[in-house]
Amino acid sequence: MNPKNISINEVLRHSMHDYLNNMHLIQMNLDMGRQEEAKQLIRMYSQKCAQFFDLNNIGLLKTNEWLQTFPITYGHMTLEVQTTIEKYGAKKYDTALNGILDQFVQSIYPRLQGYQEQILKVHISSTELLEILIEVQGDWTPYSWIDDSGNELFNMERLSNREGNLQFKLVAKERLE
Structure with a gap:
């Protein structure tokens, strides 16, 4: 399972395909009289758009691009992203964060087991x-992947490495401005 390189056309085609699928799902729920389900889908899609703009606004442009193209590049995994944005000024962390995320996924991707659902969860928080x-x-x-050698911007902390999940946290070494 090797990640593939993607073109801008593939990204746009994938985005349009997702957009149409989302609209059809909302329309189907409305046609079936399921107003609350349609509203929930609209909230979910709106939240995803807000997360995209939040990540751009705090300066994580490359990281955001990596997250947005993840489903195309790493088709055997599902990505769930959450954001809690309070402070801005994270631009100096962007390249390092993008590299760490990509290096981590590339290291685990060949080890994925096809019979299990593979979910990668990323929660980006910018408080202090x-x-x-x-x-x-x-x-x-x-x-065991955690390797903080040579990383001058983040501390890495292993939270869990057991059957069922691997979890770690990156914490910037300096406060956000």
Whole structure:
């Protein structure tokens, strides 16, 4: 399972396909008289758009691009993103964060087991410090990835490495401005 390189056309095609699928799902719920389900879908899609703009606004442009193209690049995994944005000024962390996320996924991707649903969860929080909680489900007990050698912008902390999940946190070494 190797990640593939993607073109701008593929990204746009994928985005349009998702957009149409989302609109059809809302329309189907409305046609079936399921108003609350349609409203919930609209809230969910609106939240995803807000997260996109939040990440751009705090300066994580490359990281945001990586997250947005994740489903195309790493088709055997599902990505769930959450954001809690209070402070801005995270631009200096962007390249390092993008690299860490990509390096981590590239290291686990060949180890994915096809019979299990593989979910990568990324929660980006910018309160006083930029913090990123990363969790992947699956049996990762024999796997140890955490490597903070040479990383001058983030501290890495292993939170869990057991059957069922691998979880670690990145914490910026300096406060956000």
